[in-house]
Amino acid sequence: MTTTTDAERGFSPRVALQKVGTSLSNMVMPNIPALIAWGILTAFFIPDGWTPNEPLASVVGPMIHYLLPLLIANTGGRMIYEARGAVVGVIATMGVIGGSDWLIAQENARLLEQWIAQGNAAADYAELGEVHMFIGAMIMAPLAAWLMKKLDRLWAEHIPAGFEMLVNMFSAGIFGFIMLVAGFFGLAPLVNGLMTLLSNGVGALVEAHLLPLVSLLIEPAKVFFLNNAVNHGVLTPLGLSEASQNGKSVLFLLEANPGPGVGILLAYTVFGRGAARASAPGAAIIQFLGGIHEIYFPYVLMKPILILAAIGGGMAGVAVNVAFGTGLIAPASPGSIFAIFGVAARDSYLGIALAVLAAAAVSFTLSAVFLKIGKQDDGDLAAATAKMEQMKGKKSSVAGALTGAGAGAGAAAAAEGSGHTGPIQRIVFACDAGMGSSAMGATVLRKKVRAAGFDDVEVTNKAISSLNDEWDVVVTQKELTDRARQRTGSAVQVSVDQFMNSPRYDEVVELVQQRNDPDAAEAGADEPAPDAAAADAPDSRPEGPEILAADSIVLSGSARDAASGIDEAGALLVAAGAVDEGYVAAMHDREATVSTFMGNGLAIPHGTNEAKSSITRSAMSFVRYPDGIDWNGNPTTFVIGIAGVGDEHLALLQKVAMTFSDPAQVERLENATTTEEILEILGDTKE
Template sequence: MKNKVQQFGKFLSGMVMPNIGALIAFGFLAALFIDTGWIPNEKLNSMVSPMLTYLIPILIASTGGKMVGGDRGRVVGAIAVIGAIMSDTSITMLMAAMIIGPLGGFCIKKFDEAMDGHMPAGFEMLINNFSAGIIGMLLAILGYTVVGPVMSAILVVLATGVNILVVHGLLPLVAIFIEPAKVLFLNNAINHGIFTPLATAQAAEAGKSIMYMLEPNPGPGLGVLLAYMFFCKDMKTKQSAPGAIIIHVLGGIHEIYFPYILMNPLVIIAPIIGNMVSIFWFNMMDCGLVGPASPGSIIAYLMMTPGSDIWKVLVGVGIATGVSFAVASPIVKMAGGKNSLEAAQSEMAAMKAEAKGQTVQTEIKDASQIKKIIFACDAGMGSSAMGATKFRNRLKEVCPQIHVSNTSVDNIPFDCDVAVVQTTLAERARKSAPQAQLVTIGNFLADPALDALYEQLCHAGSESEKAETASDVPAAVAGNETEATETDKPQILVKQGIRLNQKPVSKEEAIRAAGELLAELGYVDETYVDAMQEREKLVTTYMGMGVAIPHGTSQAKETVKKTGIVFLQYPEGVDFGDEKAELVFGIAGIGDEHLELLSKICEVLEDEEVLEKMKTTSDLEWVMEQLS
C-alpha cells in the first residue's frame, strides 16, 4: 500500500516538477507587475492571468500525457485540457490538468496498441493525425462537461476547508502530516500535487498564499542538522552535519536530512513542532509566497516572498529552526544515533527506490549454500562486468569460495545460485534462470541491496567451514595467467580515446560522443552509436558514484571490430536520470578482452581520492597511468 501511494505521489510530482519554471515565472510577474506589486505595470500585468489560466494547465496536462502516452499523448493531453479550462476560466485548472492530461495519454496509447499491426500501408500519417485530433476533441468535450465542473466543485470544497483551518488557527496541525510524509519521500507529491494547486488559486486572488510555505520551509530540517552538529556522540555523523546543512539550506535538497531522522525516528518530533510554530507565525503575520519555492532553499524561499514580507518570513524560518533545534538536541544528545548514518542512508536509498516504483529485493535463503553469483545486464559486457568485479573484490577476503562473474541477462548459467540484475530486467532474469534467487538493484556499484547481500554472505561465511581453492575459479574471473607480454595485449585504451574537461551536454549527446569516438578510433562501425542509444533506453548504464559506461546492445556485438574503451570526463556532470555522471566510459567488447580494464576501473573507483581527482583533473598522463 505504501509503495502504491509513493508511486502515485511520484507520478503527480512528475507532472508538476518539469514545469516549475513556468510557475516561478508567473510568481515573478505577479510579484512585480500586478496592481499591488513592487513595480506595477498595466501592460506587463496583462500576461499574468493568461499564464495562470491557460499556459500552466496546458503544460502540466501535456507533461502528464507524455508520461503515459509519449509524444502523441502530450498532444492529446494538451488538447483535452482546453475543455476543462474553458468550462470555468475564473479558476486555475491545475487539478483538472493532472487528471485529463494522463487520461489523454492513456487513450492514445490504447488506440496505438489496438492499431499495432493493423495499420494500412501508406495511411500511417493520416490515421495518426486524425486519431490524435478526434480523441483530443472528444476528451476536450468531456473536460468541458464533466472534469472541469467536478474539479471546480472539489477546489471550492478544499479552499473552504483551508479557509476554515486558517480562520480557526488550525492550519499548523498540517505539520503533523507534512514532516513524516517528507521522510517517506512524499514531499514533492504533497507540495506539488496538493498544496501548489490550492496555493496557485489563492495567489491568483490575493497575490500570495501561505500554502506555498508549508512544505519547503528549510527551518525544521536545519534545526535537526544543527542538533546533530553540536550534540551527536558519533564523530562521523557529527562531522557530516555541516556539509549537509549547506546542501539543505542553500541547495534546497531536503532529502539530505532524512537519514538523520531515520537514524533516530524519535527526532521526527522536532521538525513537526518546529513547522507547527512557524506556520502559526506565518498565519498570524499574514505571510505568503507569490509562487512555489522549488527547490526548498532559503534563496528560493526569499525570492518568492513579497518585499514587505521578507523580514516576517526570515523570522518564521528562524523560529522553525530554533524550535526544531531545541526539541531535537536533547533527543540526539541522549541517543547519540541508534543506528549508523550509513545504515540510515541505505534505508533511505531503498525507500527512494520504492518511491520510484522499483522493487528492492535483498533477502536470500540459505546464504551458506551460495556458490555462484552472476551479475547480469542486457549485453553482459559493461555494467554487469564492473558490478561483478567490484563485488568480487569485496568478497575475496571473506568468502573466496564464492564464484562471482557476469553475463547477459538472457544467458544466466543453469548453476547460478543468485542473479543480481537491475529492476527493469527482473522478468527476463526469471525466465532465463528460474532456479536462481534474484537480487534486484538500482545500479551495480553503490546499492543498498548489494550491501545487504554482502552482509548476509559474510555472516553465513563466518559460520561455515566450507572453502574452495582458487583453482576452482575460472580464469576469466581469477585472472588469466598467460605469458603474453605487454606488447601482445590489444590496445584497449589509448590516449586519443581520452577526452578531458568536456562541456556539459545531455545524456544522449554524451553517449553519442562516446560512440563516435569509438568509431573514429576504429573499434566499431558507426551503426554501433545508435545501438548505444537503444541500450540506454532499455535500462540505464549509470553505475553509481558518478560513473556511466554506455555500450551497445547484445545484438550490436557484430558491429564491433575490436575491443576498445574510450573515456570522457564531464566535470560539471551529465544528467543520467536523477543522477549525474562525471565520468563516461564508452565500451565495445569482443569476448572478455575488456574485462581486465573494467577491473582496473573498479580498483580506481574504490579509492575515493583518485576517483574525485579523476572527475576534475586535466592531466592526461595521470589518467593513463591510473587506468593502465
C-alpha cells in the same frame, strides 16, 4: 531460493504513493520556470506590485488560467505518449478549463439573481473567482494520453499502407474532441468541487488558527519521500489559486520552509556521533542554501523519534508565517532560502525570516534533546541502513551488510546479482524528481569517475520515472531503489544512504576500473578458468598467502574502544607483513570521517584510498571481544581489519557479510574456541 517481498514486486503502499507523487511532481517540475515568470510578472506589475503596469498586468490572468495548466497538460501527456499524448492531453485539458469556466459563470448568474432579489445593487455583487485547472490538467492529460495509446494499438496492424498519416491525424483529432467534451461535462464539475472543498478546508484552518496542524501530515510525508506529492500535487495548485486572488499565498511555505531540516542537521553537528556528525554540517549547507531537503531525510530515518522535531519545527514556522501574514507569490523550487526570498511577497521578508529561524530553533532544540537521551547506537548511518532494511522486510545482501566497507564490496556484489557483465559506459544517479539530490550525487560521482581517468563514461542524473533499461549502473537513495529496479532490471543497482561522502561512490569507481580496464581484462583472459585448471592439474597451482591467516585471528581482544580496536586489528595486519604503520594511521583517518560499524556487532576498519601505497598485499585480521567494546556508541563484538590491493579479498568480504547476516553463524563465531573454527565458518581464505 530468493524470496521476493511485496516492495520488490511493486505492491508496497509506500512505493505506490511515491509513484503517484512522482508523476504529479514530474508534470509540475519542468514548468517551474513558467511559474516563476508568472510570479515575477505578478510581483512587479499588478496594482499592488512593485511597479504597477496595467498593460503588462493584463497578462497575469490568462497566463495562470490558460498557459500554466496547458503547459502542465503538455508535460503530462508527453510523459505517457510523447508528442501525440501531449497534443491530445492539451486538447482534453482545454475542455476541463472551459467546463469549469462555464460552471462558474452559471453559478455567478444564479447568485447574482438572488442578490438582486434581496434588494441589493448588482454593482455590489462579488463574483466567484475562476478555478485554475492545475489538478484538472494533472488528471485529464495523462488519462487522455494513455487512452490514445491504447486505442492506437487496436488498429495499428490494420491500417492500409499509405494511409498511416491520415489515420493518425484524424484519430488523434477525433479522440481529442471526445476527451474535450468528457472533460467539459465530466471532470470539470468534479475538480471544481474538489478545489472548493480543499480551499474551504484551508480557509477554515486559517480562521480557526489551526493551520500549523498541517505539519502533522506534511513533515512525516516529506521524510518518506512524499514531499513532491504533497507540494506539487496539492499545495502548489491551491497556492496558485490563492496567489491569483490575493497576490501571495502562505501555502507555498508549508513544505518549502528549510527551517525544520536545518535544525535537525545542526543538532547532529553538535550532538551526533560518527559519520552522521561528520557529514551533518555539509548537509546543512546544501539543504539550507541549495534547497535539497531530501538530504536530511536519512538522518531522521536513522532515529525516527526525530520526526517529532521536524513536526515541531514545521508547526512553529507555520505559526509565525500566519501571525505575520506572510506569503510567496509563486512556488519556491527548490526549497532554498534564496529561492524563497526570490519569490517572497514584498511585505513578507521579515515574517519569513522569523518563521525560518523559529522552525530551525524549535527543531534544533527538540533534536538535541532526543539525541542526548535514549540509546546512542542509532547515531550511525551504516547501522541505520541495516535497521532500515529489516524494517522494510528486504533480504540482507552483501551490499547491504558492507555499507561503508572495503572498496568495491557493495558495488561488486550488486554487479554479481544483476547479471550485467559488460563494460560500464553509462551511469545514472536517479531520485524522485531528477533534480536536487540526484544532481548533487551525480556531480560528486562524475568527479570521481573523471579523476580515475574514465572520461568516456557518462554520468548523469534523471528522475526515476524517466528511466528505461539502457543504463549500466543506477545509483539511488536506498528508499527509492525498489522503484528504480522496476524500470532498469538489467542494470547494476547501487544504493546510498547519504548524498555526500558516500563510500559507495568509490565502489562504483572500482567497478568501472574492473570492467573497463583493457589490461586487467587481457590478464584475466590469459589465465585458465578455475574449474578447468583444477580438473587438469589440481595440485599444480601454487597457493598464495592467506588473506586471513590463523596468526591474524585473536579470540579475546584487549581493546576497550574504537581507537584501540583499530590499533589492535591494524597491528595484526602489520605483523602479517601486509601493511606498514602508515596504513594503521589511515584506518584512524577513515574512522574519523566515515564510521565502519556495520551493525550486528561487527566493525570493519580499513584505510583511506590514499593509503593504498602502504599495502603490500591483501590481508584481513579478525579480533573477537567476548565482553564487547564501545565503538563510538555502538556495542561491538567483532572487529575485522581489511587491507586490499586488488579484488582478492572481495570473495572473503562477501563471505563475511553473508555470515554476519545469519544469526546462527554469528552465534557460531561467538562460541568458537579455536582459530580453526573461525576459518571454517568464514570459508576459504586463500588468495
